[in-house]
Amino acid sequence: MAGTETAHTDEPSPAGEDLAGLEAGLDALDTRTTTRPPLGRMLRRKVLPPLIAVLLVLALWQGAFALELKPDYQLPSPLMVWDALAEEWYKGTILGVIWQSVSRGALGFLVALAFGTPLGLLVARVRPVRAAIGPILSGLQSLPSVAWVPAAIIWFGLTDATIYAVVLLGAVPSIANGLVAGVDRIDPLHLRAGTVLGATGLRGIRHVLLPAALPGYVSGLKQGWAFSWRSLMAAELIATSPELGSGLGRLLDTGRSYQDMPLVLGAILLILLVGIGIELLLFAPVERRVLRHRGLLH
Amino acid sequence: MTAPAATDPSTAAAAAATEETTRTSESTAPAARLSHVSKSFGPPGARQHVLDDITLDVAPGEFVTLLGASGCGKSTLLNLVAGLDSPTGGSVHVPGGRPALMFQEHALFPWLTAGRNIELALKLRGVPKAERRPRAEELLELVRLQGAHRKRVHELSGGMRQRVALARALAQDSRLLLMDEPFAALDAITRDVLHEELSRVWSGTGLSVLFVTHNVREAVRLAQRVVLLSSRPGRIARQWEIAIPQPRRIEDGDVAALSAEITEQLRGEIRRHGRH
Structure with a gap:
């Protein structure tokens, strides 16, 4: 055997090239390539089934109408609902009504985001805070936010503040809880790796904690939006006053007060469509992107 | 306990007899002393x-x-x-x-590409932005993964992930x-x-x-x-x-x-x- 001193020399180049070749071979054999399925098949698999379901529901509805299970004023046909919506459209007010609600929902959601995010971080990372308000926060999620409407009216009267208070009370807990769940699901190894790399304190939150918690956070945001929208409709439906302008909830209430079933169903459909539309156009792509980048989507 | 910190002269002195300049102290001080x-x-x-x-x-x-x-x-x-x-x-x-520390699992951040993982390590030790990308490319080349900069972690094989992890550890320049x-x-x-x-x-x-x-x-x-x-x-x-x-x-x-x-x-x- 040679002495204890080991010479630090580069390996002879043939061996080095051999290793490079071997490595390249292993890499090629082991690499998984992820390809996205063609658009046509995606459409057939993702869009066709819900379309068929909707058509089926419409057919059943039309059938029930044709059999006259209920009088017209209680069960209008799909076409009558369509006409009611068309009438609102020709009045030229419907877009304003939708915009009123959507802008309120969006603003309420953004404010809820600004409150819910630090709150969630605090609950997730500070043990006493979690022990104190963690259970309350998750308990609040099961409280229907419509329950806050009377209290908010007493506090703020029939003003925009009432509506935003209800939206916030509905959305903040679910955004915060989503973030807590996201932080809880972080692989501890990533936190250790972050510490080793020098990501501590605020830099740790910015570069490791938040991105690692992103999947849970995004699903919390999605749920937060759903809660915002629901709370908003509850608030608009109950707190009606000329100063509050006319949102979709108000439209629904107008339909109820005139016993106008086509308008009521039309308003319900619009509320549903806006909720689904924002989820599909805004949150679903973000969530898919986050999951795909991490290899969590197939 | 002495926290891992900059060269502690008293301990280094205990190890080597004397030290005139930081250079000699660096070459004689152990990389780790328990x-x-x-x-x-x-x-x-x-x-x-x-x-x-x-x-x-x-x-x-x-x-x-x-x-x-x-x-x-x-x-x-x-x-x-x-x-x-x-x-x-x-x-x-x-x-x-x-x-620097390498774990049994690669511990790469799945929300970043292979190259970005290395760039984050560089950023956290204060390497200016303009130098990070070329340095990351160099390190990837060192572990023979040139061209893997934009690859996502889940797209790499187990061996490739550990090589990126090695490159990231080397990026700490410890x-x-x-x-x-x-x-x-x-x-x-x-x-x-x-x-x-x-x-x-x-x-x-x-x-x-x-x-x-x-x-x-x-x-x-x-x-x-x-x-x-x-x-x-x-x-x-x-x-x-x-x-x-x-x-x-x-x-x-x-x-x-x-x-x-x-x-x-x-x-x-x-x-x-x-x-x-």
Whole structure:
């Protein structure tokens, strides 16, 4: 055997090239390539089934109408609902009504985001805070936010503040809880790796904690939006006053007060469509992107 | 305990006789110095002594493997050196600042691409933005993954992930690299290739490496010095200086012979625990 001193020399180049070749071979054999399925098949698999379901529901509805299970004023046909919506459209007010609600929902959601995010971080990372308000926060999620409407009216009267208070009370807990769940699901190894790399304190939150918690956070945001929208409709439906302008909830209430079933169903459909539309156009792509980048989507 | 910090002159003076300039102190100070380190966990009364009286120096540029059966506290020891945990007794001193650490799992951040993982390590140690991208490319090239910059972590094979993890650890530009069974989860062929890769990178960089494993052949294949730990509590049972010249291969006769000797010793250590 040679002495204890080991010479630090580069390996002879043939061996080095051999290793490079071997490595390249292993890499090629082991690499998984992820390809996205063609658009046509995606459409057939993702869009066709819900379309068929909707058509089926419409057919059943039309059938029930044709059999006259209920009088017209209680069960209008799909076409009558369509006409009611068309009438609102020709009045030229419907877009304003939708915009009123959507802008309120969006603003309420953004404010809820600004409150819910630090709150969630605090609950997730500070043990006493979690022990104190963690259970309350998750308990609040099961409280229907419509329950806050009377209290908010007493506090703020029939003003925009009432509506935003209800939206916030509905959305903040679910955004915060989503973030807590996201932080809880972080692989501890990533936190250790972050510490080793020098990501501590605020830099740790910015570069490791938040991105690692992103999947849970995004699903919390999605749920937060759903809660915002629901709370908003509850608030608009109950707190009606000329100063509050006319949102979709108000439209629904107008339909109820005139016993106008086509308008009521039309308003319900619009509320549903806006909720689904924002989820599909805004949150679903973000969530898919986050999951795909991490290899969590197939 | 001395926190891993900048060169501590008093300890360095204890190691070397004198030091005129920082340069000589840097070349003579060990990359890591553990003096009478002990570590126990649990409440008083039910304390578990995991490490006991570990005294160990890792010289600059030295490759040391820590070998032991389960329960010898080798990962605990690595955590102490990494500064992720502090010892119950004794002192851990790492003059070169925060050491780099590679885990058994790649621990790459799945929300970043391979290249961005390396760039984040560079950013966290204060490398200016303009230099990060080219430096990351260099490091990827060093582990022969040129062109993998934009690859997502889940698109890489196990061996490629560990190579990116190695590149990320090297991006910390630390003088000491800690490795916690980094190849244990890989298949034999890939592990063999990564041994060659690590030997090549190590001889090219002059890094000090403290490598933890339970695989005797791996220890002998890679190291200049093998430190065998006993279990419960972990103590240094014996050390071997390995004189077999590099490049070595895991199937070399010399490697096999020494591995057999060390394995015998390791088995002896394990048998002791069956007697009571």
